[in-house]
Amino acid sequence: MFDHLRSLLRADQLSTSAAVLRQHARGESYDQAVLPEIVIYPESTADVKRVMEFAYAQAIAVTPVAMNSSLEGHTVPLRGGISLDMTRMNRLREFCPEDLLVVVEPGISYPQLNEQLKRSGLFFPIDPGAEASIGGMVSTNASGTAAVRYGVTADYVLALELVTPKGEIIRTGSRAKKSSSGYNLTRLFCGAEGTLGVITEINLRLVGLPEAASAARVPFKDAEAATTFVSNIIQSGIPVARCELIDPASIAAVNKYLDTNYPEKMTVFLEFHGNPAGVEADAAFVEDLAAAHGALTFEASTDPDERETLWQARHKMFYATVAANPGKRNLVTDVAVPISKLPRAVSHALARCQTEGLPAYLVGHVGDGNFHLAIFFDDGELSRVERLSHDLAGHALTLGGTSTGEHGVGIRKLPLMTKEHGAALNLMRDIKRLLDPKDIMNPGKKLPT
Amino acid sequence: MFDHLRSLLRADQLSTSAAVLRQHARGESYDQAVLPEIVIYPESTADVKRVMEFAYAQAIAVTPVAMNSSLEGHTVPLRGGISLDMTRMNRLREFCPEDLLVVVEPGISYPQLNEQLKRSGLFFPIDPGAEASIGGMVSTNASGTAAVRYGVTADYVLALELVTPKGEIIRTGSRAKKSSSGYNLTRLFCGAEGTLGVITEINLRLVGLPEAASAARVPFKDAEAATTFVSNIIQSGIPVARCELIDPASIAAVNKYLDTNYPEKMTVFLEFHGNPAGVEADAAFVEDLAAAHGALTFEASTDPDERETLWQARHKMFYATVAANPGKRNLVTDVAVPISKLPRAVSHALARCQTEGLPAYLVGHVGDGNFHLAIFFDDGELSRVERLSHDLAGHALTLGGTSTGEHGVGIRKLPLMTKEHGAALNLMRDIKRLLDPKDIMNPGKKLPT
Numbered sequence: 001m002f003d004h005l006r007s008l009l010r011a012d013q014l015s016t017s018a019a020v021l022r023q024h025a026r027g028e029s030y031d032q033a034v035l036p037e038i039v040i041y042p043e044s045t046a047d048v049k050r051v052m053e054f055a056y057a058q059a060i061a062v063t064p065v066a067m068n069s070s071l072e073g074h075t076v077p078l079r080g081g082i083s084l085d086m087t088r089m090n091r092l093r094e095f096c097p098e099d100l101l102v103v104v105e106p107g108i109s110y111p112q113l114n115e116q117l118k119r120s121g122l123f124f125p126i127d128p129g130a131e132a133s134i135g136g137m138v139s140t141n142a143s144g145t146a147a148v149r150y151g152v153t154a155d156y157v158l159a160l161e162l163v164t165p166k167g168e169i170i171r172t173g174s175r176a177k178k179s180s181s182g183y184n185l186t187r188l189f190c191g192a193e194g195t196l197g198v199i200t201e202i203n204l205r206l207v208g209l210p211e212a213a214s215a216a217r218v219p220f221k222d223a224e225a226a227t228t229f230v231s232n233i234i235q236s237g238i239p240v241a242r243c244e245l246i247d248p249a250s251i252a253a254v255n256k257y258l259d260t261n262y263p264e265k266m267t268v269f270l271e272f273h274g275n276p277a278g279v280e281a282d283a284a285f286v287e288d289l290a291a292a293h294g295a296l297t298f299e300a301s302t303d304p305d306e307r308e309t310l311w312q313a314r315h316k317m318f319y320a321t322v323a324a325n326p327g328k329r330n331l332v333t334d335v336a337v338p339i340s341k342l343p344r345a346v347s348h349a350l351a352r353c354q355t356e357g358l359p360a361y362l363v364g365h366v367g368d369g370n371f372h373l374a375i376f377f378d379d380g381e382l383s384r385v386e387r388l389s390h391d392l393a394g395h396a397l398t399l400g401g402t403s404t405g406e407h408g409v410g411i412r413k414l415p416l417m418t419k420e421h422g423a424a425l426n427l428m429r430d431i432k433r434l435l436d437p438k439d440i441m442n443p444g445k446k447l448p449t
Numbered sequence: 450m451f452d453h454l455r456s457l458l459r460a461d462q463l464s465t466s467a468a469v470l471r472q473h474a475r476g477e478s479y480d481q482a483v484l485p486e487i488v489i490y491p492e493s494t495a496d497v498k499r500v501m502e503f504a505y506a507q508a509i510a511v512t513p514v515a516m517n518s519s520l521e522g523h524t525v526p527l528r529g530g531i532s533l534d535m536t537r538m539n540r541l542r543e544f545c546p547e548d549l550l551v552v553v554e555p556g557i558s559y560p561q562l563n564e565q566l567k568r569s570g571l572f573f574p575i576d577p578g579a580e581a582s583i584g585g586m587v588s589t590n591a592s593g594t595a596a597v598r599y600g601v602t603a604d605y606v607l608a609l610e611l612v613t614p615k616g617e618i619i620r621t622g623s624r625a626k627k628s629s630s631g632y633n634l635t636r637l638f639c640g641a642e643g644t645l646g647v648i649t650e651i652n653l654r655l656v657g658l659p660e661a662a663s664a665a666r667v668p669f670k671d672a673e674a675a676t677t678f679v680s681n682i683i684q685s686g687i688p689v690a691r692c693e694l695i696d697p698a699s700i701a702a703v704n705k706y707l708d709t710n711y712p713e714k715m716t717v718f719l720e721f722h723g724n725p726a727g728v729e730a731d732a733a734f735v736e737d738l739a740a741a742h743g744a745l746t747f748e749a750s751t752d753p754d755e756r757e758t759l760w761q762a763r764h765k766m767f768y769a770t771v772a773a774n775p776g777k778r779n780l781v782t783d784v785a786v787p788i789s790k791l792p793r794a795v796s797h798a799l800a801r802c803q804t805e806g807l808p809a810y811l812v813g814h815v816g817d818g819n820f821h822l823a824i825f826f827d828d829g830e831l832s833r834v835e836r837l838s839h840d841l842a843g844h845a846l847t848l849g850g851t852s853t854g855e856h857g858v859g860i861r862k863l864p865l866m867t868k869e870h871g872a873a874l875n876l877m878r879d880i881k882r883l884l885d886p887k888d889i890m891n892p893g894k895k896l897p898t
Contacts, residue, residue, distance in 0.1 A: 098680055098789035121684065141629045152627050155604070170873045175849035176785035177817045178601050180590045180640055180857040182870050182895075183877045187636035191629055208686025231547055235570065237657025239688065239723070274688070275734065278727020285724065336625035340547035368626045400624035408629040421631050424619045428632045430883055435876070446631075 001058075002038050008050045015039045024065060024083035028130075029332070030073035030412065031382060036063065036083035043088045045161060045169060045200040052198065053167030055082060059438045062165075064194040066107045066133035070140065071332060072410025074193050078444040084198065086135055092116055093201065100206045101158065101175060106135020106199045113204075122206040125150035128406065135199050140408035141191035148234075148367030149241040149273065150207065152406070154190035161201035162189060165436040175203060188431070193408050194442040196435045210273035213241070214283045215307035216300035218290050219265035223247070223350075226266040227342040229293035230366045233270075234339060236289070238282050242271035243367030244314050247350070250321060250361040254313045257320035262313050265296060268366070269314045276302070314363075318374065321361045325376040328359075333389045335396035336370035336405030345399055349373055349392050356388055370405035390415060414448040450507075451487050457499045464488045473514060473532035477579075478781070479522035479861065480831060485512065485532035492537045494610060494618060494649040501647065502616035504531060508887045511614075513643040515556045515582035519589065520781060521859025523642050527893040533647065535584055541565055542650065549655045550607065550624060555584020555648045562653075571655040574599035577855065584648050589857035590640035597683075597816030598690040598722065599656065601855070603639035610650035611638060614885040624652060637880070642857050643891040645884045659722035662690070663732045664756035665749035667739050668714035672696070672799075675715040676791040678742040679815045682719075683788060685738070687731050691720035692816030693763050696799070699770060699810040703762045706769035711762050714745060717815070718763045725751070763812075767823065770810045774825040777808075782838045784845035785819035785854030794848055798822055798841050805837055819854035839864060863897040 006014060015021075016038050026033035037060075042048045055062045061081030068075050077083050090107035097120050104113060109131050114123050128137060128144035136142070138160075143152040159173030172185040189196055220226035226245055233240055248264040255262055268290075272282045279302065287298045301307055308315075322330065337345045346362060353360035353375060364371030373392070377385045393403035393416050403409075403416040417425055428447055435441075455463060464470075465487050475482035486509075491497045504511045510530030517524050526532050539556035546569050553562060558580050563572050577586060577593035585591070587609075592601040608622030621634040638645055669675035675694055682689055697713040704711055717739075721731045728751065736747045750756055757764075771779065786794045795811060802809035802824060813820030822841070826834045842852035842865050852858075852865040866874055877896055884890075 096787065096789065097684070099787040100684060101787065121686075141627075141633075143627055147627060151604075154633070155600075164876075168872060170876060171871060172873050174846075174851045174869070175787040176819070176845075176851040176854065177788070178590075178592055178596060178785055178819060178854055179851035180853045180855050181851045181862070182858070182866065182873070183645075183880060184590075184603070184636045184640055185873055185876060187633045191633055196632075208684055210686055235546070235549060235657055237570075237659055274723070274727055275730040277730040278723055281724040281726040336627055338545070338548040338550065338624040339626070340545065370625070370627060396625075397623075402623045402625040402628035402630045404629045405625065405627055406629050409631070413630070417631065420623070422620060423617060424621050424631070424634055427613075427619060427634060427884070431632060431880065434879055434883055 005051065005054050009040070009047060013041045013043065013047070024077065024085065027070050027073050027075045028068055029071040030076060030410065032073060032076055032411065034077050034080060036077040037080050039083045039085050041085050041088045045163065048163045048198050048200050049167050049169055051082065051084060052163050052165060055440055056166050056438060059440060061440050061443050063442050064198050066136050067109055067131055069130035069132045070136060070410060071407050072412040074140065074408060074410040074445055076411065086133070089200065097122060099175065102204050102206055104134055104202050104204060106202060107133055109133050110137065117206065121209055123209055124156065124204055125207050126153050126156065134202055134204070138190050138199060138202055139192065139194050143406045145242045145244055145365060147365060148243045149239055154187055156205045157186055157190055157202060158205050159203035160186055160189055160199055162197040162199055164197045165438070165441040173203065177205065191408070193410065193446045195432060195446045196441060212274060212276040212279045212302060213307065214272045214279040214300060214302045215310045216270040216283060216286070216298060217267060217310045218270065218298050219263045219267045219296045221265065221294060221296065223266050223346045224343045225294050226268050227346065227366060229290060229295070230268060231339045232289055232293065233286055234367055238286060240270060240367060241273040242269065244269040245362065245364040245366040245371070246314060246317055247362035250317045250363065251313055253320040253324040253361065254316050257323050258316060263296060267313065269311055317361065317363055321374050325359055328376040328378060330374050330376045331385050331389060333373045333375065333392055334404050334407040335393050335401055336368060337396050337399045337401030339369040341399040341401065342366060342369055342371070345396055345401070346371060348395055352388060352392060358385065368405065369401065386412065394419060409446050411445060417448050454500065454503050458489070458496060462490045462492065462496070473526065473534065476519050476522050476524045477517055478520040479525060479859065481522060481525055481860065483526050483529060485526040486529045488532045488534050490534050490537045494612065497612045497647050497649050498616050498618055500531065500533060501612045501614060504889055505615050505887060508889060510889050510892050512891050513647050515585050516558055516580055518579035518581045519585060519859060520856050521861040523589065523857060523859040523894055525860065535582070538649065546571060548624065551653050551655055553583055553651050553653060555651060556582050558582050559586060566655065570658050572658055573605065573653055574656050575602050575605065583651055583653070587639050587648060587651055588641065588643050592855045594691045594693055594814060596814060597692045598688055603636055605654045606635055606639055606651060607654050608652035609635055609638055609648055611646040611648050613646045614887070614890040622652065626654065640857070642859065642895045644881060644895045645890060661723060661725040661728045661751060662756065663721045663728045663749060663751045664759045665719040665732060665735070665747060666759045667717045667719065667747050668712045668745045669717065670714065670743060670745065672715050672795045673792045674743050675717050676795065676815060678739060678744070679717060680788045681738055681742065682735055683816055687735060689719060689816060690722040691718065693718040694811065694813040694815040694820070695763060695766055696811035699766045699812065700762055702769040702773040702810065703765050706772050707765060712745060716762065718760055766810065766812055770823050774808055777825040777827060779823050779825045780834050780838060782822045782824065782841055783853050783856040784842050784850055785817060786845050786848045786850030788818040790848040790850065791815060791818055794845055794850070795820060797844055801837060801841065807834065817854065818850065835861065843868060858895050860894060866897050
């Protein structure tokens with residue numbers, strides 16, 4: 001079946017070994033496993049074009065994957081076929097510091113990219129936490145802790161090179177920072193989760209490293225007080241760089257894990273970026289605001305080591321919760337709501353987990369109204385926990401929010417799409433059919449059939 | 450022909466009076482005039498739906514228009530039909546200060562919106578200069594002087610309600626600040642120039658008014674020195690709020706117009722927003738940077754009146770150039786290039802105008818690599834000037850830029866689309882056909898046939 005493809009690529013670019021197929025059968029945090037028939041490692045845009053032309057002619061499914069850090073099943077090759085492993089396309093093709101621009105292949109990870117940029121004074125500011133590839137981050141429109149200041153991955157994508165499901169190479173966007181020319185195809189492909197084509201090159205905008213940074217940790221008596229405080233920071237126009245919330249259960253887990261004694265309260269973690277005077281003034285303003293909202297304490301520092309310590313409970317939270325629940329599995333929810341609805345969404349979610357008798361830990365990118373619950377459960381309880389997760393997402397939708405703030409739809413969130421998008425879902429399906437009439441491009445993801 | 454429509458709307462919502470038709474026959478700064486057959490004033494989403502259902506059934510062209518401040522012919526009803534005047538849909542439907550969100554109809558202008566928000570401490574920061582409607586700004590993805598800090602209109606659009614060419618109401622996006630759900634249809638409609646549907650409601654994100662602002666005026670010996678300085682500001686990570694460049698000819702025109710004596714040099718105009726200490730530190734840092742780049746002087750102030758005076762030459766520049774060229778008409782170019790290419794693009798453009806013997810004045814949103822030339826000419830010279838404008842846009846494309854940074858394509862920029870988008874243009878045409886199979890929605894704009 002793949003003989004023709006073997007004639008187009010080197011032998012070491014294709015694998016059907018059982019171990020390699022198994023390794024590409026499932027995603028990081030999604031149960032279902034389906035073996036691909038073959039794993040292909042393209043090394044250039046031309047390779048990808050060859051693969052897609054072949055796959056289109058033969059109507060073979062193609063599932064792109066790189067670091068496989070996705071949480072919602074994006075990379076499971078549901079219909080077998082080709083697992084297109086992009087990890088060898090991990091070059092930095094061009095770096096134009098004077099234009100604050102870098103051109104990369106999709107397989108490079110954002111820590112690798114920032115490592116290569118280190119001495120330039122520039123960086124790519126989106127920080128989703130995992131060792132994610134830039135291609136994957138573009139495809140899920142990833143964000144994370146710094147999004148409240150710096151935005152989401154798509155905000156940094158100036159231009160893309162793609163291979164369409166039919167095997168055509170197209171370029172979207174330009175190197176200009178803004179444009180009103182043509183339809184915005186770049187944004188259509190950002191967040192499309194590999195269902196509309198294979199990204200082969202990304203022109204990324206960079207930003208200057210901030211001169212100074214300041215961090216703070218602020219515990220509150222409850223979620224209401226903490227989230228109202230956060231909402232007021234955002235409204236004040238203070239360009240807070242990070243703004244995270246974790247709950248008493250998480251802090252308790254950290255205290256046990258690290259033998260620390262952080263107050264087991266709803267705690268807001270803040271970071272400010274700017275010049276030294278501005279950062280100091282921002283922190284002072286926010287300290288006053290915190291006092292006015294009943295903050296229990298306000299610990300802040302501009303020293304790098306002390307900043308690390310202040311944020312320690314946030315950084316270690318996930319590991320601590322895993323350690324606190326030995327033998328259990330976990331599922332991480334990912335809703336976002338308008339910021340004023342955050343207290344309701346958070347209370348509702350925590351109450352539901354309690355009713356279900358499931359240990360759950362809150363971590364919120366609260367400046368964006370986005371929060372996660374890490375819910376722990378035993379083998380055999382997955383479908384109950386997925387139903388609960390869908391209920392919470394449905395609740396977020398009734399509050400004007402979204403079922404996924406940053407992790408994407410993948411397979412898991414498919415049941416929520418009709419409720420979330422209504423009539424617009426038909427238009428999405430029409431666009432999918434337009435680009436991928438044979439439904440070969442990461443089939444079974446993003447849009448319910 | 451329009452009898453059925455008359456039965457669906459009130460009599461005062463339709464007009465075929467010669468004066469009204471004439472008023473809707475052409476755009477602000479585009480020559481061609483075509484009379485619509487009827488002007489319709491919808492007052493609700495339901496009205497728009499009725500009009501589109503009728504137009505689709507009868508295959509009648511529909512051209513949406515509101516303030517008609519577009520510069521590229523967007524609102525000319527090229528195929529006659531219906532001019533859909535959105536000015537009566539100018540309500541603020543909902544204001545949620547706690548979510549930094551406002552829900553508006555498309556016919557409200559951004560100064561009207563900001564006037565209504567005045568006492569809230571929040572504002573919509575995009576400032577294209579003209580009395581533009583929010584619907585028009587969304588449709589051209591307008592930006593202007595504050596884009597270097599705050600981004601473009603599309604960056605503020607959380608959700609849209611639209612009526613498709615077939616008369617279906619769809620909603621895109623949500624009220625959450627970020628989402629990874631579904632394809633990004635919101636961005637597809639932003640900048641579509643009314644060719645994919647009629648926008649009937651916009652959910653706009655707002656930002657907090659900055660606590661303090663500082664302004665500066667910095668003349669340089671030439672464009673090279675001025676643009677290198679600007680590029681260094683951007684690279685330094687200083688969040689400059691505005692960053693404009695005007696040329697010696699413009700300053701000379703202002704001096705004559707206002708009887709002032711500003712140095713007739715390439716001049717950078719700056720504004721900083723933030724807290725008082727941060728703004729002061731930013732301005733001091735940039736003053737040092739200016740000195741290192743050979744700035745001739747550096748005048749700065751935080752006082753509102755003095756700031757206004759510092760920026761006076763920038764604000765009055767267009768009126769001054771019109772006054773300096775009595776009896777002449779003008780065309781404003783609109784390219785954007787990667788910032789390192791700005792000196793080349795600017796020198797090339799000014800030299801070409803000189804060769805052609807045409808008075809031309811430079812004004813650049815240089816922090817974004819976007820600049821305009823106001824070119825003055827006599828009756829009968831329009832096609833020569835349009836050819837020149839296209840040459841300059843073509844030059845921007847060879848530098849990795851775009852043929853329109855913020856004004857849009859309309860009719861005028863159509864000849865540049867093949868060169869700018871290549872194979873991606875076919876996909877854009879396919880999307881247009883998908884949504885508008887009868888080609889009734891603002892036909893003849895945005896995409897060349």
